Amino acid sequence: MTQTTTFDWRPFLLTWSGEWADCQDGTSGLEGDEAARQARWLGFPPASEERITAMEARLGRRMPPSYREFLAVSDGWRHAGGFLWLLAGTEEARWHDNGSGLADDFEDYLAEDATPQERKEVDIWRKGLQLDVESDGLYVLMDPEDVDEHGEWPVYTWAGWRAAPPERHASFREFMCEMHREFHRLRAHDGDGGAEFVNDTTRELDALVEVARLDALRGDWERALRALDEAKAYGRPRATALGDQIRRLLGRTYLVYYDGLAADPRYAPELLPPLVVEHVAHSYRDDSTLKFHLRGADEELLARAYATLDQVRTGTYRYAPAGPFGEAVGEARELARWGDTDGAWRTLRNALPLWEPLGPDHLAPLGWVADPLLGPLLTPPRAEELLSTPRGGQRGAAPSPTAGDDPEGLAWLAEPDPGNRRGSYRFVLVEGVEPADLPGRLTDGGTALKEPMTLWDAHRVRSDKREFSSYDDKALMAVGRAGPGWSFAFDAEPAPFNGQRFVSPAGAASEGTRAVVVWSGLRAGHGRPSFHLSVARDGVEEYAFTYEAGEIRTSGAIPDALAPSRFFGRTKEDAAAEQAVLTAVAEEFGVRLPRHALLHGRLHTFTTRSWTRPPVAGETYAVMTLGWGPALVADGTAPEGTGPDGG
Known part of the structure; x- marks a missing residue:
């Protein structure tokens, strides 16, 4: 107005x-x-x-x-x-x-x-x-x-x-x-070598920039950004580069190039990685623009830029600053690696007062946004919390901690999802075992964990598989920690549940400990509504139940808190039943699954053995082979002597 x-x-x-x-x-x-x-x-x-x-x-x-x-x-x-x-x-x-x-x-x-x-x-x-x-x-x-x-x-x-x-x-x-x-x-920005452009206006604005820099380090980022934007409108040096650092942390990445500061070897360790991340997101493999935004950089820095570009594209970039803050970054990466993104954020946040700028034009740690494990931690509330935290030797009032992104328990899995990505899922919980040891319990060959990636990327990589069998149901699972003393393996996109051929991996996973398996297909877009729970100890299943198409099958002595009749058979509200049974499972075993890591972060993955038994005599199956031409589908019938005992 x-x-x-x-x-x-x-x-x-x-x-x-x-x-x-x-x-x-x-x-x-x-x-x-x-x-x-x-x-x-x-x-x-x-x-x-x-x-x-x-x-x-x-x-x-x-x-x-x-x-x-x-x-x-x-x-x-x-x-x-x-x-x-x-x-x-x-x-x-x-x-x-x-x-x-x-x-x-x-x-x-x-x-x-x-x-x-x-x-x-x-x-x-x-x-x-x-x-x-x-x-x-x-x-x-x-x-x-x-x-x-x-x-x-x-x-x-x-x-x-x-x-x-x-x-x-x-x-x-x-x-x-x-x-x-x-x-x-x-x-x-006139470089014609004319008279130096200094006057009362420029001196006043340059003093305003310096005040804004200190305000930003004290945590008053909103006041600082207003002042920097005012000075930027007049083209004052430093104003754009300083303001861009605040804008980048707030997620305002459009035209954020740090005004040449990323080409300065002193600041490149922090500003080059986020610049490269944006380039990867919008370059469509045209890498010439990266050099344009680093004009003035020497050959050594350009080589570093393209090395960082390769690391970001392959997911191998690691943010590793020096000093006490760098030590906290290492601890946060390890927590995020196994799904504890809330703990990782708390570790970074608590160490922020120890952070030191690389020079007078550095306002906050930015290199971590390019780290594939740490970058997903930056939610909008956390960005404001970071910017509001005094750092770099300045004093100010500490902000109130932001709420964690991960709810307790398992019930969040039953929340409505616009993308219907959680209509069906399955997971294995193993007590007293590290996540890195889960492949040894859920595969035949002890498959090693793959480097952390998003679940979407993991399934995209798996889609390169050229042959599929209707009797083979190997799960691609992300792993992490499921609360004190537990680890999890989670599959976000299982095949339709088949109660006649399903084989619970709980027994094999529980050797020397205890394991829990949950498979929910209550809101799946295909197949019949289903839910399965099985619990095993020392290699032997203790109890289990399966709800499928309105029927309940049970085995063993199921605790009253997990009795299927409490959740199924009396209502058609599958979502409500799902939420109730997940809550009961979480309370019974004291477990949780990390929502933020599973939906937005990167986790190690591996492929399990099949969750279904081989076909028995007389059962039909199909094998699909994909090639350059049309898909080839072969129907088959298991011969005599095949099956669980015959191979």
């Missing part, structure tokens, strides 16, 4: 004129520039009230307040920004009336469902008041049909070479303030 307070135009315009004059060398060549430089005044004599009234009579409209006030100080303006050489006063302002033909061009691009605002931005080329007199292809129009409560008209600017929609400014005053900022931005 446009501000209602009266703007003091004269000191603003005098300051602008003096700043412009001080950076001129007298060779611009535009008419009137030398006189303006000597007079230190970019404007013209003020317009009288009579002159302004005559203009309004000519145009048939009363001018908006901020433009009227400007004209009363200067009847026109030179060099408004970098591309508008002469701005209209009372004599030059005129209705555009589609003089450029742009109304027709923009109308051709309008979609059928264009918004009212988009249609207004076309109409302005017919109804707008044109203020550009001389420019570098830049059009400046005010919209008389869009009047706010203060009588102000918005100003639109557009140039074909910008390849962008018209830019809207809420009032003439805001337009002129933006043109002053544009003038500063262009001079701040």
Whole structure:
């Protein structure tokens, strides 16, 4: 909204004129520039009230307040920004009336469902008041049909070479303030070797940047970001690089390149990895843009950048800063590796006061967002908690800890999921065994764990398999810790449950300990609603039950707390029954599964032995082989002597 307070135009315009004059060398060549430089005044004599009234009579409209006030100080303006050489006063302002033909061009691009605002931005080329007199292809129009409560008209600017929609400014005053900022931005990045661009405005803004840096380290990131964005609008050095670090942690990654700071060997260990991560996410294998964002870097740093690129793409990048904070990072990685993302975050958070910046332009640890295990920890609440924590030797009030992302127990598995990814799942819990030892209990050959990856990536890798059998049900399982004293193996995409051929892995998994198997297909999109629980100790199944298609089968002495009749057979609310039985299992064994790690993190995986028995004599099965041509499907019948005993 446009501000209602009266703007003091004269000191603003005098300051602008003096700043412009001080950076001129007298060779611009535009008419009137030398006189303006000597007079230190970019404007013209003020317009009288009579002159302004005559203009309004000519145009048939009363001018908006901020433009009227400007004209009363200067009847026109030179060099408004970098591309508008002469701005209209009372004599030059005129209705555009589609003089450029742009109304027709923009109308051709309008979609059928264009918004009212988009249609207004076309109409302005017919109804707008044109203020550009001389420019570098830049059009400046005010919209008389869009009047706010203060009588102000918005100003639109557009140039074909910008390849962008018209830019809207809420009032003439805001337009002129933006043109002053544009003038500063262009001079701040002018490398022509002219006069040094230093003045009261730049000194004030540079001091503001330094205050913002300290505010950010004290944890007042919101105040710091407002100040840095203000200084960035004027093109002040450091402001963009510092602000980009805050924006990156907040997840605002668009056009975040750290303004060349990632090419500085001192800061590259922290800023290069997140830059590479964004490149991988949006480059589509065109690696030339990475070098562009590292322009100015030496060959050694470029080699480091491409090595980091390979590590990020292969999931092998490891964030390993030095000092006490680095030690905490190592501990956090180990916790995240086995699914304890809440514990990993607490470890990082508690060590943040020990973190030290690599230099005066470093605000926070950023390299960890590229680590495949640590990066998924950064949720929006945690990002704000990190930024609110005093660090780098500064003092401030510590923020309240964010709530953990992992609920207790198992009941979260029954929560509705828009993607229906948890309609069916199965898992094995083993007591007193490390996650790394689970393959030895659930495979025939002791398959080693694969490097941590998301479950989606793990299943995508598995999809490269070329042959499938209807009698072979090997599970791809992610592993981790399931609470004090327990480990888990979890399969998020099992095949349909087949109670006739299912073989619980609980017995084999329980050698010398205790194991629990759960398979839920209550909300599966295929097959019949089902749920299975089996518990074994020392290689022998103690009890089990299976609910399938409305029937319950049991074996052994099932504890009252897990009796299937408490959950099934009396209701058709499968989701409610699922939640209740999962809660009972969690309470009975004191276990939990890490939601954040399973849904968003990376975990080690391995492939189990089949969860179904081989076909017996007379049973049919199918084998599908995928090749370059059509899929080949072979139907078969198990011969005599095959099966659980015959092989």
